Amino acid sequence: MTIPFFDGHNDTLLRLLEAPIAEQDKLFIEGNGTGHIDLPRAKAAGMAGGFFAMFPPPLKSNLATVANSPGLSPNLPPELAVTDALASTNGMASVMFRLERAGALAVCRTAAEIRAAMEKDALAAIFHIEGAEAIDTDFRSLDVLYAAGLRSIGISWSRANAFGTGVPFRHNVDPDIGPGLSDAGKELVRRCNAMGVMIDLSHLNAAGFRDVAAVSSHPLVATHSNVHAICPHARNLVDWQLAAIRETGGIVGLNFATGFLRPDGKFTTDTDIELMVRHVDALVKALGEDGVALGSDFDGAQMPAPIADVTGVPKLLQALLDKGYGEQLVTKIALGNWLRMVETVMG
Template identity: 40%
Template sequence: MLPVIDGHNDTLLAATSDRAGGEFLREPDDPDGHLDLARAEEAGLAAGVFAMFVPNEGELDWNELPPAVDGERARRVVDEQFATLHDWADATDRFLVVRDIDALDACIDGTAVGGVPHIEGAAAVSPDLVNLEALYETGLRSLGLVWSRPNAFAHGVPFEHDATPDIGPGLTDAGFDLVEACEGMGIVVDLAHLNAAGFWDVAETVDAPLVVSHAGAHGISPSSRNLTDDQLDAIADSGGIVGCTFGTAHLRPDGQRGKDASLSTLLDHVEYFADRMGVEHVGLGADFDGASIPEAVGDVRGLRDVLAGLEARGYDRTEREAIAYGNWRRVLAAWWN
């Protein structure tokens, strides 16, 4: 069974809120949510990028950009989610917080399921970066500049279909400082949810591979969250990676969130990325516990069906290994080393 590195999940949010799927360490008879330790082991999940995310308070109008969140509240929420991640690792030797490539390799070899600490949306980072080193010492190894809302560093994209990511201005001065600091420290800069101007600002700033943890192909599903061909070309030129999302709203050509999207709908995006960029720039970024995913996948155990679907489409074992874990391993090593 091929090990898998998945580029994004929101299971920490489920564990610290009233969402389904919050009991990561349970041994469930009737599981809810998409991801827990037992099912991860069954699926061959070697490691996942575990996002710390600060939800907006109150109801959102999904036709507009969500409002920014308060930095002080963001830091409290992130601290709580970081503590939860470490609590899981302290409770069992079957789960490991991944801070370096040696730990990731141990997870690929089957020692434990690994969790790479990630913050989705940098509101918890002080605009003067005074707490960035402390976050690194706590384990932060990947940082999404934005979720789909603005902050002190950059601007996100709304959840719009038949729309372009070319919305709004690029990085702020603080954003450029944050990107440079992350590259220097070895914290992956994740461009998911970032608008086009911010994407190109990062592309012109870093020497490291460009990373988009979870997105679809704009050429199939023209969502503002998805990546245009020009962006895909830049990612490939940098030696970077796109984690193909499993979120149906960004897979379906019609932009609907219905779970009745077929497995082929997901595989079409993987194949689009591979044809445009080369297999070596494609990974998986499921967005477990953070999005509506196809019923044909169901939960983390559906990773096996995704890989089987790629085999049926003619991807050989070497290509499937690259998509399953090899490409993520290469890109994370490039940033961390």
């Protein structure tokens, strides 16, 4: 039995953008075994779709070094100029829309469009930006990106921008680090609420989280985060954050990144699926059955060896079944809860 699933976060478009332009479409459509997601492997695994992130990477910085540093530096990467962020965002969006024209995926703006894509056996993609650096404080680019299909925004990656501040890549610390949202950040939340654009709290610090909770009328969502009580990384959610998400009927997508799963915070492939199940158990207990989903971070993080890539997701779903989760609940975690949230926020 293959259970279809919807993924809350991947960085596949950045991986494709960094390839030679003549190879980008082919890398996804045909696949060559590199990276975590391509069309053949996604189809084989039962992937119905996901949030395809546009992540503007740090300039003059080795992103793998930032993500995998054993010291997990307390310093945030430098801020990124709007022009640089918009250029890379446009590049990733261009890849996505070329893939849509080629029939490899369908860019979806509503839950109905996701369901229609699934009926046609097309991979559904939600246009998401991770870190709002590509948006100017006059919100002109927000209007343009929305018209192009943008429906989900992570206010920050693990750095500061004009709207808010992310948490650093640090282990054994609380996410309550740094200032809250700027006035422009609060206005961004209000505009996204009015437009039906989902706000993603992953990477945002605790003060920014509190500000979103105070300003937003939408359910609180963290597309790819885990449980701080199990892995005390700044990227993970503490008890009061989980309680706030539950109170609004929100969702947390389980992040597969090893350093956000392991109690020791190490980024190592020697990480068992049982630890992923432990985080799911804690999330279900904290959020209820409607509040837990998947948010892999494929193509943006190191995966547990048993998962490896998108074809490993059925192993996680089977582990949940083996643990005693009923098929109905596993299907909600895999697919139904994201569909419900998309319908609530985007229509």
